Amino acid sequence: MKRPRIWHGGLLTIVAVLALSACSKEVADTEKDAPAEQHTEMDHSSMNHSSSGEVPATLKNAENPMYPVGSTAIIKDGHMEGMKGAKATIVGAYDTTAYIISYEPTTGGQRVENHKWVIHEELFNPGSAPLAPGTEVKTDASHMEGMENATVRIDEAQQTTVYMIDYVSTTNNDVVKNHKWVTEEELTKKQKDVGAV
Incomplete structure (x- = not known):
């Protein structure tokens, strides 16, 4: 048994x-x-969070910015992990046209869609601002690997004040210096406004 x-x-x-x-x-x-679309989110790991602080010679300082140089603000709409909710110190404030762009990186790899932001003064011989959506032009911006000298397509133009900022990442406490760029609409004076975005 x-x-x-x-x-x-x-x-x-x-x-x-x-x-x-x-x-x-x-x-x-x-x-x-x-499906491949599950993996098409833009990866900002190659973005240069900090910069030297140099700006184009033709870029004009904002005359009366909402956030003057030396003041602080809260980032309410961040482009990458660790930005949203971080306290930003204003390093520079400039009146310009900011663009959302798409481009093929010069270093190869996946096409970058809807990158925020490149400013008019970072484009080669762009002519008068604003450029119309669909316009293709080269840029000398180096915010991300493969961006410098890339031919970019203008997706959207926004006449605004852009800010160069210092902040501490909310995810890993890295200190980011001279980050380019955030727009006035992406900042707030109140912490409670961040959660509402």
Whole structure:
């Protein structure tokens, strides 16, 4: 009577192992065949969070910015992890046209869509501002790897005050110096306004 029980238990173990193997393969195949659009979020890991602080010679200081140089503000709309909710110190304030752009990195890799921001003064021979959406022009901005000398497509133009800021990342406490750029609309004076965005 014992033999059938042992044999029966062994058979159940084999069946269970085979079932688990098939399940694992199915999960792996599902992940492998997942639609590409799930992985198309823009990666800002190659973005130069800090900069030398140099600005184009033709860039004009804002005459009466909402956030004067030396003042502080809260970043309510950040372009990358660690920005939103961080306290920013204003390093520079400039009146210009800011652009949302898309481009193929000169270093290769995935096309970058809807990058914020490049300013008019960072474009090669752009002519008069603002440029119309769809316009293609080269930039000498180096905010991200592969951006400098890239041909960019203008997606949106915004006449605004842009700010160069210092801030401490809310995710890893890295100190970021002379970050380019945030617009006036992306800053607030009140911490409570951040959660409402």
